[in-house]
Amino acid sequence: MQTTLEPTKVPTSDISLPTSQKLRIVIVGHVDHGKSTLIGRLFHDTNSLPEGKVEQIRKASELEGMEFEFAFLLDALLEEQAQNITIDTTQLPFRTDKREYVIIDAPGHKEFLKNMVTGAASADAAILLIDANEGIQEQSKRHAYLLSLLGIRQIVVAVNKMDLVGYRQERFEKVRADYTEFLGKLGIVPQHFVPMSAKLGLNITTASPELAWHKGPAILEALEQFQISAPPDDLPLRFVLQDIYRFDERRILAGRIETGSLQVGQEIVFWPDGKSSRVKSIEEWNAPEPPTSALVGESVAITLEEQIFVERGDIGSAPDHGPAEGREIQASLFWLQNDPLPLNVPFTLKLGTQSVEARLVEITRVLDSSTLEPLAGNPGIIHKNEVADVRIRARKPIAFDRHDRISETGRFVIVTGKRIGGGGIIREAEYQDEKRLAGATENLTWTVSPVTRELRAENFGHRGAVLWLTGLSGSGKSTLATGLEYHLHRRGIFSYILDGDNLRHGLCANLGFSAEDRSENIRRAGETARLMAEAGLVVICSLISPFRADRDNVRKICQRDGIPFAEVFINAPLDVCESRDPRGLYKKARSGEIKEFTGITSPYEAPLAPELELRTAEHTLDNTLLDLTHFAVDLSRIPEPQIDEELARGGGI
Ligand SMILES: Nc1ncnc2c1ncn2[C@@H]1O[C@H](COP(=O)(O)OS(=O)(=O)O)[C@@H](OP(=O)(O)O)[C@H]1O
C-alpha cells in the first residue's frame, strides 16, 4: 500500500489561543514504536504544517536516496524550534476543526519527568504508543508508571504498526489485554485503545477500512473527546512565592496562584513559618483599576499590610486551610539516574519554588518499575528505574501537600550535583485541619456495652464483617451485592447492603462526585459499615470507591477495631462496562451530560492486593456469585478457639 499524503482536515490558521485553552498532550512509548512518525502524521493530516514543508522534505530525502518518512517532519520541526527552546521540552502546536493542541515533546523521559514534576509542561492527556508487533516493552511500562505518578488520567493507547501484523484483531486484543492488566495495577484505565498505523496514516484522523473491525474512535477522534484540565478552582489557596522585590519602599511579593484564589483584604498565612498578614493590594502595571482579586493559574504581585519576613519558596494560604509543614515527608519516588540513591546521602529537594537540602532516612519498599514487583530484602539504596516508598528528611521545615489533595504542591524533584536524578509525589501529610478534627475527639469517651462482639456473634451464629465491593460503574457490584445478600439470608446469615446509590439518597445526599466528595462518601460509608459490623451484621458495601487511599482508610477503620474486612475487586474492563451500560450513564458521560464520570473523565485506581478479585466479564453471573458467597460465608465464620498445642501435648486438654 502507498503512504497516503492526503490531508483530511481543516486548513491551518494561526495557533492563537492562550495555552490554557489548548489540549496539552504527551506522546510516550518505547524507542522505535513510532512516536516521531505519529507526530509527523498528526501534523500532516491536520494540515498544520507550514506550506511546502512536505515537498521540501520529500525532495531532500530523494536527494539522499531515501524514502520519505513522516518522522523526518518532526525532525524538521524540531530543528526550526531549536533556537528558541528555553526549557527541556518542545511545544508543538497543531489544530483541528474543534480545537487546538500542543504536543509536549521531551528528548528523553528524564526531561519529561523534570518538566512534568516542576509543572513546566503538565499535560492534560497522553498517548501511550505500543508497537503491535513487538508488544509491551519495559519502557512502555515505565512510561505508564510515570503517567500514574503524575496523575495524568486521560489516556489513549495507540497500538501502532498494525500493517506489520496483517491488521489482525487477535494481535490487537492480545496487546490490549496485556496492557490493560498492567495498567490496572497502576490504577490507570485508558479511555481508548486504538489500532493504527502511523506510517500508512490509518486510524489517525478517521476510521480506516483496513481496521474496520475496530468499533472505537481513531486517534484524533479519541483526543477530541478529552477535556482540557480546568485549573482547579475549588481547591484552597496555594500562592507559591517566586521573588520579593523592593519598590518605592514597598515590598512586593511575586508568585503564582497554583490553586484557589486571592482577594484584597483577606488574611494570608505564609508557610512553613506560619506568619500572617492581610493582602493590601494586587499590583498590575498599566491596569486602569487595580484588581481586587486574582485567580488560579495567574502570576501576580501583591503587597501586604504588615511587613513580615517571607522568602522565595514560601507558600501562602488562607488561615484555616494551610499546607502541611515539617521536616519529613513520606513519598513515592522514581529514580532515573545511573548513580543509585542511597540512604543518608544529601541531595537537593525542589518542591514548588522551595529548594532545600535533604536525604533519605528510610526506604520502606522498592519496586521494579517495569514489573511492579517488590524487590526482596531490606533495601538501603534505590537504583536507576526503580520506584520506592521513602521517608525524606529536610534540613529545615518545608511546606507541602499530599499529592492526591493538591498535586501542584504535592510533587517534587531531586537534584544531585546539577542534575535531576528523580522525582516523586507526597503520599502522606498531616494537616492542621485534620489534626483539629482528631482533636475534636480528645475529651470524648467511648461507651462500652456489656454486650460484647463475641456475645452478639454467639447470638447470630456468625460474626460481623465488612465486604467492600469496589469497581467501575456497570462492573456488577449491585447485581452481586443483592445476589449475595439473598444467599446469605437463605443461610441464616444476617446481612445488609450499603450501596453508593442508596446512601447518596440520604446520609450522603450533600455529596457530589469530586475527588473530595467521593472521599467523604467513602469515609461515611466505611464508618457506617464498621458500626453495623460491630452490631453483628455482614455488611456488603457496594461503592465505586475509585481511590485506593480511601479504601485503605476504610480498611484501617475496620482493622483498628478488629472487624474482619475484605476488599473485593469487581473487575470488568471499561469497554465491557460501557457496553453493558445498565443505567445509560456511560452514554451520558460520553456526551458530556455527566461530568467527572469514573473511567471516562474521572480516574479509577484498581486495587493492588484485594482479598478477592471477581472478573465478571470472564465468568457467568452464577459462578461469580457462588465464589463470592463462599468467600463471604468463610469470612463470617466464628473462628475455632485456638488450641494451645503445648498444653494439648502435655495432656492439659
Ligand atoms: N459522575 C459519576 N461518576 C460515577 N458514578 C456516578 C456519577 N454520577 C452518577 N453516578 C451514579 O452514582 C453511583 C456511584 O456512587 P458511589 O457512591 O458508589 O461513587 S463513589 O464511590 O463515591 O465514587 C453509580 O452507581 P453504579 O453504576 O452502581 O456504580 C452511578 O449510578
Ligand SMILES: Nc1ncnc2c1ncn2[C@@H]1O[C@H](COP(=O)(O)OP(=O)(O)O)[C@@H](O)[C@H]1O
Ligand atoms: N459475572 C457477572 N457478575 C455480575 N454482573 C454481571 C456478570 N455478567 C454480566 N453481568 C451484568 O452486568 C451488569 C452489571 O450492572 P450493575 O450490577 O448495576 O453494576 P454496578 O453496580 O457495578 O454499576 C448487570 O446487567 C449484570 O447482569
